[in-house]
Amino acid sequence: MQNADGFNPSLMREPKDSYLTNGYSLKSWLLTKDHKRIALMYLISISVFFFMGGLYAAAIRLELLTPGSDLLQTATYNKAFTQHGILMIFFFLIPSIPATLGNFLLPLMIGAKDLALPRINLLSLYLYWIGGILTLYALMQGGVDTGWTFYTPYSTTFSNSYVMAVGLGIFINGFSSILTGLNFIVTIHTMRAPGMTWFRLPLFVWAHYATSLVMILGTPVVAITILLLAIERVVKVGIFDPAIGGDPILFQHLFWFYSHPAVYIMILPGMGVISEVISSFSRKKIFGYEFIAFSSIAIAVFGFLVWGHHMFVSGQSIYAGLVFSFLTMVVAVPSAIKVFNWTATMYKGSISYDTPMLYAIGFLGLFLVGGLTGLFLGSVGLTVHLTDTYFVVAHFHYVMVGGQVIAYLAGIHFWWPKMTGKMYSEFWGKVSAMLVFVGFNLTFFPQFILGYQGMPRRYASYPAEFQVLNIFSTAGASVLGVGLLMPVVYLTHSIFAGKPAGDNPWMLPGLEWRTQSPPPTLNFDEQPVVTWEAYEFGEESGLDLEEARRAAGRPSVV
Amino acid sequence: MSTHADAHDHHHEPGLQHQFENMKQQEESVSIGMWMFLVQEIMFFGGLFTAYMVFRWRYPMAFAEGSNHLDAFWGGLNTVVLIVSSLTMALAVYYAQKGIRNMQVIMIVLTMFFGTVFLGVKAIEYTDKYNNGLIPVAGWNKKSTGAEVAEKAQAFAFPWEVKTEAAAAKDGEKKTYVNPRGDFQWNYGHELVKQAETAGYLTADEKIHYYSNGQIDPFKFQEKVRMFYFIYFVMTGLHALHMVVGLLLMAWLLWKAWIGTFTALYYSPVEMSGLYWHFVDIVWIFLFPLLYLLGRHFIH
Amino acid sequence: MAETHSDHEHIGIPGYLAVFAILIVGTWITYVVAFWDLDSVFPGANTLLALAIAFTKMTVVMLYFMHVRWSKELVWLSAVASFFWLLIMFAFTMQDYFTRVSGVFSS
Known part of the structure; x- marks a missing residue:
């Protein structure tokens, strides 16, 4: 939308004092208490981990190009998928949106100067780094081969790898996540600007509130589980390891008590981003605000009642399987409510297909597929056939990548002008959105078929009749890889050579768009007072949208 | 950061941080933050309690047998000590609210004193378990010399009072080491199981875990008791770790109170540390009956 | 919560001592009843009673020592x-x- 002809530089305010110009020394970054700087440091860190996790994914896909285990030895393959999972889940997906976009935007959206506990925020970044470094150390020493779930006895009797170091890394990283969640909850409760009532909060904030609840209530349980596992390995007392009298199912119960809700840590913030983007680019008040807000909370609560659906065939009682299967169907309801409301928001909206919106529309389709196949897997009868096949792999990639990663990209593109004050190339943005969508589907859709036909996950070799679909999948992965690398290039380029974006490039009423881009250190020049409802696009928003439109050089769309 | 912060003129209140508008907002934030932290702590200990529950449900009599060998007197005494420290902590907050510095300092010192007493008693108990060869870690019971030490344990021998094998050899003493590999040992009988069997409490499921060929298999039973001691050590150990953190917090608080930081207008650090201290107390309130008092009624 | 505190005295020293007394008595009861054979009434009665007392003690600590009652x-x-x-x-x-x-x- 960066119309070169309509662009009027004289109306642009050159950002003078922004959070980026407030000190250039290394110390001014490493010891900052500014949530925006911490968010940027998170952004860079998680990108590094995402890249590394991606390398493992590339190795896996290359190995699966042929039926035999020729590129990677089976033991190496075990390490590759384990480390892909650990890096992507604990070091990318869980902190992805909350720690970067959430950190950056939460105070801006509610009209606060900073998060309520800035030092805790910095501490959580450092814990993330320490956990990450420990994990990287373990990977360099030889890695782990337990699967990202650390199931006993893979992680005890049969493990000859660096389980302890990675476990410690995840333990520490867990506290980073807990502290972020804690900080968000406190901030949302106490730091809202005058007039910013609960039901005027952007849905992004509601989604982060729900995410934070899960972080605080779930993460400590996995921390203690990993601690017990570590103690068990040291002192050789069977608590989880069946070989010495422990109970592996207890490990799975405790692990999934966190790790299933953690799935919602990985999707709820994405849903928050999508709510923002869909409403913004449909230029329409979101349909069913309360329903979306409360469905976030409902997902966070019900998410804690369904963990047993990961254990249907692991020796859990049949009765427990039935209960967990039923509740799994229940948790689908709030997710469906969201999808209906997003669709209804777009209905009769004046939709513009900017890059964030393209990503968001991709999200809708992919999340729908991911969610519906989740219902297959939640049915206790059908799942016996599908457990540990590529159907499961495809399902959670549709939710995690098709959901969270795409939402993350939508969010990054959406708020990039706010974060950096610069506009990226819209053309390349659209190309990357399309490539990611096409590449993603080509990678993971064949895996549904493979899984349904019975190809098990976590093996380096497979029968030759599965090769065609695997070749499709690997081809798609390379397209996806290109699509994911492109934003790194053009976004970085835009920092140096991008056009100034203006304070409100998308002409939106949200509070974060009413301060300068990039924002000053204390976010607002004066304490904002909120007098409008969320997603108010009309006159009531009190914003001269016409002027903002002229300033950004965008054609009038209303 | 400072340039912007200084531009705002509400910095006259002591201890007000830049991101807040006023003291009320700051105190509310800190208080909610602390409560969220405690929620996190509850779930952290909750995982342990789940493990306790599963294994106690599975091996109730082994747990009772193990629990009977814990000293309920010391456990009870520690409960009282911790409750007293909770009282002094509550009073420290009370005096902080009143802005009375001297009583604040006294109460914090008393809290620290009782906290230290608690850890001291804990150390005595751990030493006792050590001397009885009841550390559930393979190889850590090497110094145990069976009956002789069991006798000495009544007088609470510390590790350094029990001669190691090498030292004993140097002294030319002849001793029989019953546990050269330092395994966990259960030489304290199986009366509870037998009583439970006669009383009809022992289910067929439970018998599978303890019995071989229709009678108690000492080795199988020992492994289940070892599980109890493992959970005991993890739970109390983690609790003791929280006590140590609490004591460090108190030391910091003592210094702050000593220099007169806290007034009737600004005392939230005292209050927040108090919340933490009471939380640790509450954990112990549950640990005491769940670890020390199982199956006591069988023997009396 | 500054203003809440200046408004309320909470329960004062006698109140704190009363809570303390409840906690001590609770501990004592816990100790004593552990030696009674309540499991003959119904299995698990001993544990149930011990937990009930522990819950009571916890509630008192939270309400008064941790000031939840006024929060x-x-x-x-x-x-x-x-x-x-x-x-x-x-x-x-x-x-x-x-x-x-x-x-x-x-x-």
Whole structure:
């Protein structure tokens, strides 16, 4: 939308004092208490981990190009998928949106100067780094081969790898996540600007509130589980390891008590981003605000009642399987409510297909597929056939990548002008959105078929009749890889050579768009007072949208 | 950061941080933050309690047998000590609210004193378990010399009072080491199981875990008791770790109170540390009956 | 919560001592009843009673020592919610163990 002809530089305010110009020394970054700087440091860190996790994914896909285990030895393959999972889940997906976009935007959206506990925020970044470094150390020493779930006895009797170091890394990283969640909850409760009532909060904030609840209530349980596992390995007392009298199912119960809700840590913030983007680019008040807000909370609560659906065939009682299967169907309801409301928001909206919106529309389709196949897997009868096949792999990639990663990209593109004050190339943005969508589907859709036909996950070799679909999948992965690398290039380029974006490039009423881009250190020049409802696009928003439109050089769309 | 912060003129209140508008907002934030932290702590200990529950449900009599060998007197005494420290902590907050510095300092010192007493008693108990060869870690019971030490344990021998094998050899003493590999040992009988069997409490499921060929298999039973001691050590150990953190917090608080930081207008650090201290107390309130008092009624 | 505190005296020193007395008596009762054979009334009665007393003690500590009684709804909510979530963890884990029929992992 960066119309070169309509662009009027004289109306642009050159950002003078922004959070980026407030000190250039290394110390001014490493010891900052500014949530925006911490968010940027998170952004860079998680990108590094995402890249590394991606390398493992590339190795896996290359190995699966042929039926035999020729590129990677089976033991190496075990390490590759384990480390892909650990890096992507604990070091990318869980902190992805909350720690970067959430950190950056939460105070801006509610009209606060900073998060309520800035030092805790910095501490959580450092814990993330320490956990990450420990994990990287373990990977360099030889890695782990337990699967990202650390199931006993893979992680005890049969493990000859660096389980302890990675476990410690995840333990520490867990506290980073807990502290972020804690900080968000406190901030949302106490730091809202005058007039910013609960039901005027952007849905992004509601989604982060729900995410934070899960972080605080779930993460400590996995921390203690990993601690017990570590103690068990040291002192050789069977608590989880069946070989010495422990109970592996207890490990799975405790692990999934966190790790299933953690799935919602990985999707709820994405849903928050999508709510923002869909409403913004449909230029329409979101349909069913309360329903979306409360469905976030409902997902966070019900998410804690369904963990047993990961254990249907692991020796859990049949009765427990039935209960967990039923509740799994229940948790689908709030997710469906969201999808209906997003669709209804777009209905009769004046939709513009900017890059964030393209990503968001991709999200809708992919999340729908991911969610519906989740219902297959939640049915206790059908799942016996599908457990540990590529159907499961495809399902959670549709939710995690098709959901969270795409939402993350939508969010990054959406708020990039706010974060950096610069506009990226819209053309390349659209190309990357399309490539990611096409590449993603080509990678993971064949895996549904493979899984349904019975190809098990976590093996380096497979029968030759599965090769065609695997070749499709690997081809798609390379397209996806290109699509994911492109934003790194053009976004970085835009920092140096991008056009100034203006304070409100998308002409939106949200509070974060009413301060300068990039924002000053204390976010607002004066304490904002909120007098409008969320997603108010009309006159009531009190914003001269016409002027903002002229300033950004965008054609009038209303 | 400072340039912007200084531009705002509400910095006259002591201890007000830049991101807040006023003291009320700051105190509310800190208080909610602390409560969220405690929620996190509850779930952290909750995982342990789940493990306790599963294994106690599975091996109730082994747990009772193990629990009977814990000293309920010391456990009870520690409960009282911790409750007293909770009282002094509550009073420290009370005096902080009143802005009375001297009583604040006294109460914090008393809290620290009782906290230290608690850890001291804990150390005595751990030493006792050590001397009885009841550390559930393979190889850590090497110094145990069976009956002789069991006798000495009544007088609470510390590790350094029990001669190691090498030292004993140097002294030319002849001793029989019953546990050269330092395994966990259960030489304290199986009366509870037998009583439970006669009383009809022992289910067929439970018998599978303890019995071989229709009678108690000492080795199988020992492994289940070892599980109890493992959970005991993890739970109390983690609790003791929280006590140590609490004591460090108190030391910091003592210094702050000593220099007169806290007034009737600004005392939230005292209050927040108090919340933490009471939380640790509450954990112990549950640990005491769940670890020390199982199956006591069988023997009396 | 500054203003709440200056408004309220809470319960004062006599109040704190009363709470203390309740806690000590509770500990004493816990200790004594552990030696009574209540399991003959119904299995698990001893544990149930011990937990009931522990819950009472906890409630008193939270209400008075931790000032929950005078705190905002959010503090009440977080206290109740954390125990509710503990209950979820206990109940949903144990429902599995209680309903195992047979097999390698039974009981």
